[in-house]
Amino acid sequence: MLANVHIEAGVGDLENDDGPPGPDSPYIYGLYRHLTQDLGWDVKVVIPSSQKSWIGKAYQIKDIINGRFYYPRDDDIMWLPIDGLGETSEYPRSLQEGEVAEWILLDGTPATCANIALHNLYHGAIDLLISGPNLGRNSSAAFALSSGTIGAALSSSLSKTRSIALSYGTVQHPTPPTLYEPAHRLGARIIGHLWANWGEDAGGLRAGEVDLYNVNIPMNDALLHVDGLPICWTRIWRNSYGRLFKAHTSRDAAAAAPSVSSAGPDSPSEDPRGTRAGTVDRQAGPNDVGMLSFKFAPDMTDLIQREPSTLPVGSDGWAIAKGWVSVTPIRASFAEPPVDWDNQSSTDIEERIWKVKL
Known part of the structure; x- marks a missing residue:
């Protein structure tokens, strides 16, 4: 909104x-x-x-x-x-x-x-x-x-x-x-x-x-x-995540019910493993070779179902848990790790220039 x-x-x-x-x-x-x-x-x-x-x-x-x-x-x-x-x-x-x-x-x-x-x-x-x-x-x-x-x-x-x-x-x-x-x-x-x-x-x-x-x-x-x-x-x-998509075969299409709510992994009726209750998370088999078809079905179990003791104290994930x-x-920027030149003045710019020949 x-x-x-x-x-x-x-x-x-x-x-x-x-x-x-x-x-x-x-x-x-x-x-x-x-x-x-x-x-x-x-x-x-x-x-x-x-x-x-x-x-x-x-x-x-x-x-x-x-x-x-x-x-x-x-x-x-x-x-x-x-x-x-x-x-x-x-x-x-x-x-x-x-x-x-x-x-x-x-x-x-x-x-x-x-x-x-x-x-x-x-x-x-x-x-x-x-x-x-x-x-x-x-x-x-x-x-x-x-x-x-x-x-x-x-x-x-x-x-x-x-x-x-x-x-x-x-x-x-x-x-x-x-x-x-x-x-x-x-x-x-x-x-x-x-x-x-x-x-x-x-x-x-x-x-x-x-x-x-x-x-x-x-x-x-x-x-x-x-x-x-x-x-x-x-x-x-x-944190990080792993598989977000799984193979979507012709047999899956026939079964056809969406396994992930469009509202996201934390929305109602959502299985955090990315599969519908009662279904098997099946990968493409030999008969599906050649099909380049995948659907969004993220495995979010490790991101949602965590005990507070396993999370960094003071993090947002810890608080929600x-x-x-x-x-x-x-900040509206990508975070930057600490680097050697953080405390250098603009006059030390030579120290930032690569000395490696590529």
Whole structure:
């Protein structure tokens, strides 16, 4: 969810990578309603028209980005499984009965939505970009580097706009709807605190500030308690992953049910091994030689189902495993390891020139 949010004297933009309200995007409308109705923030919403998880900070540079207007409804009909369902329109129109706002859907990536919102739709009007709430965690390097939610926040921070990525980590399948509102309230409080107490980073892109924050809220029952969840400053857990794809044969196609939710490995009904319950993770056999067909079916067991004692203390993965909220300051750049010339002056540039003849 890309949110251009106006806090106190500013406007905010709300963005996500899960698209408009639906099974893969159950949280965006609830947070929007909480920010606008309960807190009185001015929020603009510019989001992908469909699910765009696992796409990182990509731009589809040869595509023409078309958009539509979306009008979420607030009918409070209890039998509707998803809040904020609405209608789309090719052209802007006045709100009809039950509709609460006009959002914009773009046929682009989350990073594309962020950039267009900041520079084309609301140029100069956005103070804070909120990307989320994502369906599932975005903790650890393996997830963060692939995350469309964080990708949108990175895109915004590269335009020197304060940015926060917000994700709700799935703990129970399915997540009880009773946890939604407490998560929205907590998320809004964290966002408000970060906005009012934005951190310093001498290497930051924007006036020596932290570029962006990555926030992960585990959806567990402690959200319902008076004391709530502990909130912990964290670092990114540096980890790795192995197989992300498996061979997809003609027999697999005949069986044809998707084994991975498009919302990502931490989403409801997801087997972290990348296979459907009751099925066998079969590799291509002799009769499948010559088929170059593969499907996304990641083995994420070691990334999701870990005991806190096996994780680096103070990392985001460790905090989530303990059932805590993680808040991680991030720079909008690739990390650089310590090198010998870090403390050298510009006059020592000769020391950096390769002496090896290739």
